[in-house]
Amino acid sequence: MKKKLLKAVVVGTLVVVSLVGCKKADKNDTQTSTEVKTEVETEDTSVAGEPSEKEKASTTKEDSEKKVITIAASSTPHAEILEQAKTILAEEGWDLQITEFSDYVQPNLVVESGDIDANYFQHIPYLDSFNAEQGTHLVNAGGIHYEPFGIYPGTKNDLSEIAKGDVIAVPNDTTNEARALLLLQDNNIITLKDGIGLEATVNDIVDNPYGVKIQELEAAQVSRVVPEVAFVVLNGNYALEAGFSVGKDAVAYESSESEAAKTYVNVIAVKEGNENNEGIKKLVEVLKSDEIKKFIKDTYDGAVVPFEN
Structure with a gap:
């Protein structure tokens, strides 16, 4: 009798366990089914032609992982050239952040202070002169282009029209x-002291046969007095900003073979000690690439010329 009772209890227990086990299995099956259904339902809720949430998250992560290069530049042509380089650099994992300036002082000061990694607006003689005058420690990290200096018309259109x-x-x-x-001087308007070269100032004019008056202005201001003066002498970038074309508008300009053109190559400048940083070397490499050279030649009508070295 006891054996029969024990057997009945065991059987009953097994039945209960079996039923509980089945119930748990059913519950798990329902959860799994729901999870699969949810995953399928949320797999692609984006609008056709737009990136999905998953793709957006991936893009955001990629952007955050890009290495940053900061650079100060004048707007034309430097910032424009940098915008072309920005696209190429992005493909190689670099985020080029460009800050534009309208003067020739602040771009050097922000690099000296370390606020910005590099700048692109100046030639070597100006860089050397700035260092000497301001006590800064900026160096050339690579020559990119030069801009032929030109004489442009103001109230007169030809140098033969110059009058006292x-x-x-x-x-x-x-x-x-x-x-x-x-x-x-090269165009016989004035004569300077022999051998004065790149140190020349208006005080070094020894002959002025036309009696012209030389008006000295901050570089960015020169193009603004075009309606008021007979002629203006402009840097290539400011000529472009004023709407001038070297090939079509300049009444005279530096030859690409001239010593001046070679001397005044525009460079990437950095604080001394940073010229071999990975980002700076990559930036210079891209700016000297065939793609950027082609952009410069196709865009600036001779006002900007790639530097070959």
Whole structure:
């Protein structure tokens, strides 16, 4: 009797366990089914042609993982060239962040302070002069292009029209003023002291047969007095900003073979010690690439010329 009772209890227990087990299995099956259904339902809820949430998250992660290069630049042509480089650099995992400036002082100061990694707006003589005058420690990390200096019309359209008392506006910073005066000398408008070269100022004019007046202005201001003076002498970038074409509008300009053109190559400048940083080397490499050279040649009508070295 006891054996029969024990057997009945065991059987009953097994039945209960079996039923509980089945119930749990059913519950798990329902959860799994629901999870699969939810996953299928949320797999692609994006609008056709737009990135899915998953793709957006992936893109955001990729952007955050890009290495950053910060650079200061004048707007034309430097920032425009950098925008082309930005696309190429992005494909190689770099985020080029460009800050535009309208003067020739702040771009150097922000690199000296370390606020920005590099700048692109100046040639080597100006860089050297700035270091000497300001006590900064900036160096050339790579030459990219040069901009032929030109004489452009103001109230007169030809140098043969120059008359006594005419005003010619030139940049007033040390190296650019010398370059402007040398170009005026090359076109027989003035004569400078022998051998003065890149140190020339208006005080070094020894002959002025036309009696012209040289108006010295901050470089960015020269193009703004075009309606008021006979001629202006402009850097390539400011000529572009003023809507001038070297090939079509300049009444005279530096030859691409001239020593001045080679001397005044525009460079990527960095604080001393940073010239071999990975990001700076990559930036210079891209700016000297065939793609960027082609962009420069196709875009600037001779006002900007890739530097070959």
